[in-house]
Amino acid sequence: MSSELRQDLVSGDWIIVSTNRKDRPRQFAKIFKKRKVSAKSGCPFEDPQKNGNPEPIFVYPKGAGKNDWKIQILGNKYPALSRPVNTCAPVFKNGPYTTTEALGYQDLAITRDHHKNFSDLPLIEATQVLKGFQERYNMILKDSCISYISIFQNWGPTAGASVYHPHYQSIAIPVVPLHIKISINGSDRFYKEHKKCVYCVMIEHEIKNKRRIIYENEEAVVFTPFFSESPFEVRVLPKKHFSYFEDTPEKALKGTAAALQYALKKVTKNLNDPDYNFFIHTAPIKNKEKHTHYHWHIEIRPKFFNIAGFELGTNLEINEVDPDKAAKILRK
Amino acid sequence: MSSELRQDLVSGDWIIVSTNRKDRPRQFAKIFKKRKVSAKSGCPFEDPQKNGNPEPIFVYPKGAGKNDWKIQILGNKYPALSRPVNTCAPVFKNGPYTTTEALGYQDLAITRDHHKNFSDLPLIEATQVLKGFQERYNMILKDSCISYISIFQNWGPTAGASVYHPHYQSIAIPVVPLHIKISINGSDRFYKEHKKCVYCVMIEHEIKNKRRIIYENEEAVVFTPFFSESPFEVRVLPKKHFSYFEDTPEKALKGTAAALQYALKKVTKNLNDPDYNFFIHTAPIKNKEKHTHYHWHIEIRPKFFNIAGFELGTNLEINEVDPDKAAKILRK
Numbered sequence: 001m002s003s004e005l006r007q008d009l010v011s012g013d014w015i016i017v018s019t020n021r022k023d024r025p026r027q028f029a030k031i032f033k034k035r036k037v038s039a040k041s042g043c044p045f046e047d048p049q050k051n052g053n054p055e056p057i058f059v060y061p062k063g064a065g066k067n068d069w070k071i072q073i074l075g076n077k078y079p080a081l082s083r084p085v086n087t088c089a090p091v092f093k094n095g096p097y098t099t100t101e102a103l104g105y106q107d108l109a110i111t112r113d114h115h116k117n118f119s120d121l122p123l124i125e126a127t128q129v130l131k132g133f134q135e136r137y138n139m140i141l142k143d144s145c146i147s148y149i150s151i152f153q154n155w156g157p158t159a160g161a162s163v164y165h166p167h168y169q170s171i172a173i174p175v176v177p178l179h180i181k182i183s184i185n186g187s188d189r190f191y192k193e194h195k196k197c198v199y200c201v202m203i204e205h206e207i208k209n210k211r212r213i214i215y216e217n218e219e220a221v222v223f224t225p226f227f228s229e230s231p232f233e234v235r236v237l238p239k240k241h242f243s244y245f246e247d248t249p250e251k252a253l254k255g256t257a258a259a260l261q262y263a264l265k266k267v268t269k270n271l272n273d274p275d276y277n278f279f280i281h282t283a284p285i286k287n288k289e290k291h292t293h294y295h296w297h298i299e300i301r302p303k304f305f306n307i308a309g310f311e312l313g314t315n316l317e318i319n320e321v322d323p324d325k326a327a328k329i330l331r332k
Numbered sequence: 333m334s335s336e337l338r339q340d341l342v343s344g345d346w347i348i349v350s351t352n353r354k355d356r357p358r359q360f361a362k363i364f365k366k367r368k369v370s371a372k373s374g375c376p377f378e379d380p381q382k383n384g385n386p387e388p389i390f391v392y393p394k395g396a397g398k399n400d401w402k403i404q405i406l407g408n409k410y411p412a413l414s415r416p417v418n419t420c421a422p423v424f425k426n427g428p429y430t431t432t433e434a435l436g437y438q439d440l441a442i443t444r445d446h447h448k449n450f451s452d453l454p455l456i457e458a459t460q461v462l463k464g465f466q467e468r469y470n471m472i473l474k475d476s477c478i479s480y481i482s483i484f485q486n487w488g489p490t491a492g493a494s495v496y497h498p499h500y501q502s503i504a505i506p507v508v509p510l511h512i513k514i515s516i517n518g519s520d521r522f523y524k525e526h527k528k529c530v531y532c533v534m535i536e537h538e539i540k541n542k543r544r545i546i547y548e549n550e551e552a553v554v555f556t557p558f559f560s561e562s563p564f565e566v567r568v569l570p571k572k573h574f575s576y577f578e579d580t581p582e583k584a585l586k587g588t589a590a591a592l593q594y595a596l597k598k599v600t601k602n603l604n605d606p607d608y609n610f611f612i613h614t615a616p617i618k619n620k621e622k623h624t625h626y627h628w629h630i631e632i633r634p635k636f637f638n639i640a641g642f643e644l645g646t647n648l649e650i651n652e653v654d655p656d657k658a659a660k661i662l663r664k
Contacts, residue, residue: 001432006505013510016434018412039588079648080350082334094535097558102335102348133544160640171642175337176344178514179647226429231550269362279645300643306638309484310494313611313631315511315647318412 008227009198010186015229016318024320028231029329031304032272035156040114043133045165048110053077057107059138060128070125073132075304079106081173088145088174101156104192105140109133110165117155117166119264127250128256134253137246141285146172148180149230151245156275159303164273169310176284184283184294191293197241201294203225212327215262219255224323224330230323230332232271234300236260245282245296260298265303266330275303340559341530342518345489348385348650349563357657358624360563363636370496372446375606377497380442385409389468390440392460394620404442405464414503420477420506420634437481437504441465442497448523449487449498451596457587459582464587465502465612469578474628478504478615480512483577488607491635508616516615516626517579523625529573531627534558544659547594551587554595556655556662563653564603566591566632577614578626599634607635 003018044051049066053074060071081104089101095155097325109132111121114268118126127261136316140146151173154160184228190198198292205211206223214234215222222236236259248256260278283291311317363424376383381398385406392403407415413436421433441464443453451459465483472478479502486492493499496570508516513549520528525608538544538555554568568591580588592610599608610632615623643649 003412005434005505006434009428009430013509014505014507016412018434020412023411026543078353079351080652084338094558095541096341096533098341100337102337148646150642151644152645156545158638160638169641171338173346173648175346177454177646177648178343182510202427209427219528226426246525256625259392277641277644278639281645284622287453301644306490306492306635308486309609309611310482310502312609312633313482313613314480314482314509315506316505316509320412 001240005110006227007192008186009202010180012186014310014316016230016316017322017323018318018320019322021320022244024218025037025231025322025325025329026250027198028304029271029320032274035163035273036114039235041178043163043165045110045163045167046114048072048074053108057139058132060125060132070112071128071132071284072108073136074083074108074110076106076108076169078235081106081171082175084143084145086143100174103145105146105170107170107172108138109168111167114165117264118153119166119261119268119269121259121261123254123258126261127254129168130253130257131250133168134246134248136170138328140172141246143172145174146284147174148172148176151282152277152279152281154277159273159275164324180284181280183281184291187294188291195294199237199297200241202311203237203239211324214266214327215259217255218253220258220259223326226323228319228323228326229317230301231319232302233319234263234267234330235297236298236300237295242294243283243292243294243296244288245280248296255266256298259299263300266301266332270330270332277301277303291326340518340521341522341534343514344518345509346648347559348648349560350650350652351467351657352655353652357551357661359604360636360653361456361603363662367495367571367605374521375446375497377442377495377499378446380404380406385440385480389471390464391414392457402444403464404440404459405468406440406442408438408440408501413438413472413503415476416475416506418475430560432506435477435506437475437478437502439502439504441500443499446497447475448553449596449600450485451498451593453591453593455586455593458590459586460591461500461586462589463539463582465500465579466580468502472504475504477524480504480508481614482610482611483614484609486609488635491607491609509588512613512616515613516623519626520623529625529627530624531629532573535569543656546598546659547591548661549587549590551584554591556659558655560651560653560655560658561635561649563632563651564599564634564658565651565655566595566599566662567629568595569627569629573627575615575624575626575628575658576620577612580628588630595632598664599632602662602664603634603636608634609633 056072063163084103282296283294388404391401416435614628615626
């Protein structure tokens with residue numbers, strides 16, 4: 001068939017995979033122009049504190065000083081959210097509308113080397129970036145006002161990065177976004193119906209099917225999802241069923257970091273060094289016992305273009321790159 | 333307060349309105365650079381059929397020929413969807429996934445003048461653009477396989493327009509997008525709880541409150557929504573409660589076209605001629621009797637930037653422009 005409507009096993013939403021223009025996958029792989037590398041000299045993250053960034057919350061290696069840190073976890077200099085002050089913000093009415101003060105935590109992980117993005121780091125440091133967010137996550141979840149924590153990287157200006165020097169972010173907020181609720185509810189519904197985790201079912205199918213697999217190791221697997229909302233979307237999942245990013249044991253975290261490094265290396269090499277975002281989807285903080293059906297994972301989205309009117313109006317994405325073709329190009 | 337979490341009365345989702353950086357609204361208003369106007373000579377829409385576009389489905393004025401048409405409604409030359417052939421596509425399984433052939437209609441409205449965008453048209457022609465889509469909508473809904481029709485404009489390359497010459501689009505699909513279902517369900521829930529239409533409540537509040545109002549006439553109102561997902565978002569609503577775009581009487585349609593023209597003129601003038609999308613949100617085609625609580629409307633989204641990792645991962649938008657400030661700038 002020429003174009004397909006595909007339904008997400010989790011949310012129930014649809015996408016259109018349009019393969020009418022056979023040359024599109026290869027065209028996409030060539031869209032990106034040479035990256036503009038910012039000079040080290042004016043970089044605000046070479047010496048973060050000298051440039052007005054807050055003191056680190058902690059560093060790796062633990063106890064390292066001004067000169068020998070490898071990773072800093074610190075507050076964002078320009079937060080969109082205010083820091084909580086131990087009491088939750090009251091919800092109030094403004095006319096018919098509901099509103100509350102945006103209290104939350106907005107943090108950064110900065111890696112030391114100006115030129116080493118995630119996939120260029122030694123595996124031990126790549127793992128420590130994830131471990132650093134785990135540690136920070138476990139600090140934040142003691143604040144009972146926080147309901148969800150999102151961890152992500154913006155790489156390149158079109159993906160929202162205002163600073164070139166590689167860095168990673170987390171935003172902790174007092175509400176669960178609707179988008180996350182929908183995924184959690186979908187995962188719950190699937191589990192109740194099939195007595196199986198929906199992500200475990202996908203992993204098993206993809207490994208057996210092989211066509212969309214890009215990489216696997218003992219702990220993690222990388223594939224282009226059948227339900228890919230954008231061209232060359234890539235998913236990285238721990239193979240074992242972990243619901244909570246923050247509780248994942250070090251061995252699985254290291255395997256997942258290795259898989260994420262491999263995936264990003266392939267994206268960079270085979271798509272001509274595109275800007276991209278990656279983000280973690282994990283279960284909400286509260287009512288943990290209710291979310292054991294969920295399976296945390298990482299999504300990578302190379303940034304090709306702005307979304308247009310149809311996608312804005314419907315949130316239904318038209319993807320011109322068949323995930324099978326994407327996997328073939330990415331595996332090279 | 334510095335930053336606010338605001339909840340959508342319809343969907344229940346949240347946004348963050350971050351006003352920590354006081355200079356941002358005025359900065360946004362200056363982001364856009366001079367628009368690149370494509371020459372008339374190579375334009376594929378000056379003589380659409382000579383350039384390989386399909387024959388018009390109909391034209392305005394009715395019965396006009398090759399030389400005196402003002403508006404053409406015609407099929408898209410490069411559709412992402414295939415045309416239905418009177419039978420609905422069967423749904424089938426691909427491993428654990430659900431998929432179906434993407435059958436649907438993808439149409440264009442092309443206005444005659446190369447340089448006249450929506451707000452520059454004589455009111456009668458602006459109204460005819462909406463009327464043309466109404467007429468086309470009413471043709472398509474006879475196809476019982478179609479469930480939802482989205483009508484929109486992409487203006488400028490960053491908003492997804494590949495051709496400069498002003499044109500408008502509709503995409504008719506055999507499923508209701510989840511995003512639309514959520515709005516419909518939210519509108520239904522509000523109606524059941526309050527015995528009032530949620531959009532009528534907002535219109536009444538905004539007109540009384542005045543601060544976010546940009547324009548009103550007898551038939552329609554324009555304001556920046558309290559729940560604005562992106563900077564300088566603008567909403568245009570018929571004042572009377574019409575659930576279905578396609579059933580709106582000509583007088584209300586004309587008033588809404590005038591309001592949309594006014595809104596787009598202000599966006600163009602006060603935001604330095606930005607690219608933008610506008611789209612119609614209307615009730616789904618099927619089970620009409622169930623959606624009388626809904627109130628169709630138009631949303632305008634000036635296109636400032638790509639969304640980043642947090643927004644991609646959570647669909648929760650951080651808007652740096654307070655809608656009250658946006659209205660103040662747009663009213664000028």
